[in-house]
Amino acid sequence: MKFWYRLGLKALDLFLPVLALSGEKMKKFSEGRKGIFMRISKFRNDNPGDLAWFHVASLGEYEQAKPVIHELKKRNPKLLIAVSFFSPSGYEPTSSKPQENVDFITYLPLDLKSNAENFVSLLNPSFSVFVKYDIWYEHIMALKERGIPVFLISALFRPTQRYFKGDGFFQNLLKQFDHIFTQDESSISLLDKIHYSNHTLAGDTRFDRVAENAKNPKPFPQLKTWIGQKQTIVLGSVWEEDMKILIPLINANPEFKWIIAPHDLDQGKMREWIKRISLRSAFYSKAGWNDSPNVLFLDTIGMLSSVYQFAKIAYVGGAFGSGLHNILEPLGFHVPVIFGKVRLDSKFPEAKISQDKGCAFSVEDLKSLRLTFENLQDEKVYEKAREGAESWLAENLGAARKICNTMDLILQDER
Incomplete structure (x- = not known):
């Protein structure tokens, strides 16, 4: 499966300029990723120090990340926060104006091994947080190879998802996370069935946000x-x-x-x-x-x-x-x-x-x-x-605080 995964991403990378001609969204998807590494390099040169990297698919997942970002900044105001988006519908509106508690916004480059290694090396996060479901193999492996803790928050799993069909590529990818915070009890049960125990039922962080x-x-x-x-x-x-x-x-x-x-x-x-x-x-x-x-x-x-x-x-x-x-x-x-x-x-x-x-x-x-x-x-x-x-x-209030408390303990053990 790893071979076909990598082949598929390479094919997408090859045909992306052509796909960019098919519509405005694909054009933004392609054009927005140009110059990513130069922008990251400049940002980190200007802003050294500890950094937490959050990755979200789009606006909905960003809303779930915001309470955790806010809690982290409250605990450590000097901690830099970088947020990457996969979708133009998330990146475009957020990058056009300042975001509270966020220091840097970027697209996530296509999940090629060279892209991921370059991205993680330049951004150099102290730890990383993926939100809900947008999980990318090469980027996670680049983090793990460097010993950078990686978390999944607001996870919401279903039995029909590929992580729970067999014990191959995608299930192994899920097990790379240092800790997974779920929204509901049924997601905990699914993780138990694949013998993954580093999990916490934290709830939906959006409740903190809307409150x-x-x-x-x-x-x-x-x-x-x-x-x-x-x-x-x-x-x-x-x-x-x-x-x-x-x-x-x-x-x-x-x-x-x-x-x-x-x-x-x-x-x-x-x-x-x-x-x-x-x-x-x-x-x-x-x-x-x-x-x-x-x-x-x-x-x-x-x-x-x-x-x-x-x-x-x-x-x-x-x-x-x-x-x-x-x-x-x-x-x-x-x-x-x-x-x-x-x-x-x-x-x-x-x-x-x-x-x-x-x-x-x-x-x-x-x-x-x-x-x-x-x-x-x-x-x-x-x-x-x-x-x-x-x-x-x-x-349902307090999910962000619960997540940050557990992450603090894990990060202390890593130090």
Whole structure:
């Protein structure tokens, strides 16, 4: 398997310039990786000292890394933090503006042996942290060859994953980690079955993140004035599949204010939705929204996680399509959440758990959406959902602290 793995990556490297012509995302994937080693070398020459390297696939995994990064910086302010991304959808928005507690952001080079050895040698981390699932053989082996501790946090495993089929290449790769921190008990059981015992059930670090965000949200005073005394529904990270059932709900409920944050900031798509909405609508970036339209489209990045503070109810999109987006952000404000029927519960365990806790509700179509929305207008049902969110959040705080405590002990033993 190692032979085919390396062959596949070499083939990708060879054809990457051609693939870059196939679309904007592949172009960014290819172009962004040029000059990586020069940038790392300059950064380390200018910033010597102990460094923790975090690797994430994209924005979702970066959100899970943030609480651990914050905790590490709190314990050791002089520790440098470098974050690598695999995907342009993560690298592009984060590298375009300063990131709290992060000193260096880069793409991860393709997982070729020469790339990995060069990357690890130049970055020279004191330890490394991979997040959730984006695990790369050559980079991990380059770390192990240098005796650099390597951790996996927020791991979430399923029996169908390749790590648990046979005992070959991928299972051996998993066993290279000095310690694995999982989100749930079932992941611990899977690790036990392959005789890997260096594990800790730490929970989902996103709870720490959303709790902190709920304590200190961005204020948006103009938005608060626009809302006034109206009850507000926030539709977060929505796609066309979501809007097919949401638009009739919006049209039938003009007494509410509606804030819509599309997954894709394509104004053409938003204008299509506006044509299908019978209520007055406006874009946030345009001054006209101060004239009190009923529906406001957020056409700027970085607002949604704080905008949930204004919500009576939130709808989180994605479940009907590529996958459910972050339902924990509104739950951090104790806001009941509605979302589409999730296709794969094991991939989004928070969907089932949140329903079991009574703070979230899954819908299949317009009929079930209307019924759920109407039920949440009942004060007793609504308060029970809020209490469920508050209770679930409280149960899961402290994952970042638990991870850092264990890492400290392991790193002390390594010294």
